[in-house]
Amino acid sequence: NAGVTQTPKFQVLKTGQSMTLQCAQDMNHEYMSWYRQDPGMGLRLIHYSVGAGITDQGEVPNGYNVSRSTTEDFPLRLLSAAPSQTSVYFCASTPPGRRNTEAFFGQGTRLTVV
């Protein structure tokens, strides 16, 4: 009963480095999303996907790339990390169909860019 699994849980990067945050879900959900959580700002949507092969931008997409080659996986890539990307990142998955559908969240990745 894994749900949404994010790796790593913690990461420190130097400015300019690249990395990929992994997200996997085992609930066969079509919708997946990435959010960042910053103090005093709640969670903001970075990118989302409505199914394999389909992605779109959210509110704060700059500096991030995503792809969705399978239903299960939705990795988030930072191509050249910046201190402004220091944040806690959450992946979520949602079954499709209704506006009141619950989103299931991973435990988060705490990223520090120095």
Added chain:
Amino acid sequence: GNSVTQMEGPVTLSEEAFLTINCTYTATGYPSLFWYVQYPGEGLQLLLKATKADDKGSNKGFEATYRKETTSFHLEKGSVQVSDSAVYFCALSVAQGAQKLVFGQGTRLTINP
């Protein structure tokens, strides 16, 4: 655009006190409304939800009523416990499904024994 405003925290209460966390929203269209809770070191989990005007969501002693006339979805609990200490987020969705949630800034709640 769509936005959610929550009362500023942190909020500190004694055990068995009455809790209200205010939440108001603006939305284009007819949103679904949610309260999510984040316990220390964990991801967010759904606490309750409401999908149309005058609906009341409830769970674990918490309640919130969808008020379209005042665009509000205030969270209440009659008697809080130490285990309710967490960060609470009000959120809305106007999209099909919940994959494009708009969150408030969160309210940190601490309950003292």
